[in-house]
Amino acid sequence: MLDIYHFSNPLSTDCLKTEERLLQLSYDLSERVHLRFIPLLDHHLVAKLTPSYLRDSTTDNNDQKSCHIAMDYKAAQVEGNKKARRFLINLQHALTSQAYSLALVTNIAETARLNVDDFLVNREATETFQAVLEDQALAKQMLSKADPCIAIDDPTAIDTQLLTNLSIDNLIATFAPHCAKSLAPDILRQHLSI
Incomplete structure (x- = not known):
């Protein structure tokens, strides 16, 4: 199983696009995926955060x-x-x-x-x-x-992979090895060009 974490600014339209692309990718990947979105908060604010x-x-x-x-x-x-x-x-x-x-x-x-x-x-x-x-x-x-990024925890890799370049090209390069063999990169590009 592939664990994918998207650490994002919840007010960013770029992060919104990345979330939509990750949702699409989760359908295209050949292995099971656990996809988590985690809105990032300013660390100074987190230090003083209370329910009140x-x-x-x-x-x-x-x-x-x-x-x-x-x-x-x-x-x-x-x-x-x-x-x-x-x-x-x-x-x-x-x-x-x-x-x-x-x-x-x-x-x-x-x-x-x-x-x-x-x-x-x-x-x-x-x-x-x-x-x-x-x-x-x-x-x-x-x-x-x-900073907004994607963390990929692949059980076949030693370290967690961090992606800070969230472009379509980089997402394709990163996730293509995990896609079904029948899914060509150009089809994957079409899926991600939402």
């Missing part, structure tokens, strides 16, 4: 907005990774043209077929907050700096 900080903070600046998105994503993950990934991508798309709000998040949760009542409780839960902190600790452990 999140409850009392607004979403006026991008750091605070990113924290709320990370909490929303983790709350969605309670219902499964596939639904959570769809929720995150839909939320990121919506944020390109709309302001972050509880109404928007609730609407996206409904669209992703989440149990909205449970989701609203989970996004305020201490367990969700702890899960966000665990993700940030994993990012700190795996990454030398907090």
Whole structure:
């Protein structure tokens, strides 16, 4: 099984494109894949992050907005990774043209077929907050700096591979060996040119 981690800025349209490409790649790979999206938070902010900080903070600046998105994503993950990934991508798309709000998040949760009542409780839960902190600790452990990247943990390789160049060409070069033999690189390029 291939473990793929996408450490991303949840407000970046480039990271959104990469997430969509990774979703497509997960269907094209010939082996089982465990795909995890991990929204990166500013490490200074993580150091002072508390549940009350999140409850009392607004979403006026991008750091605070990113924290709320990370909490929303983790709350969605309670219902499964596939639904959570769809929720995150839909939320990121919506944020390109709309302001972050509880109404928007609730609407996206409904669209992703989440149990909205449970989701609203989970996004305020201490367990969700702890899960966000665990993700940030994993990012700190795996990454030398907090830049968006992909980490690939391949059981046949000795070290975890980090990709900071997230271009289509680099994704093809990296993942082509893991694709079905019948999938030519030009077809893979078409799949990733979304």
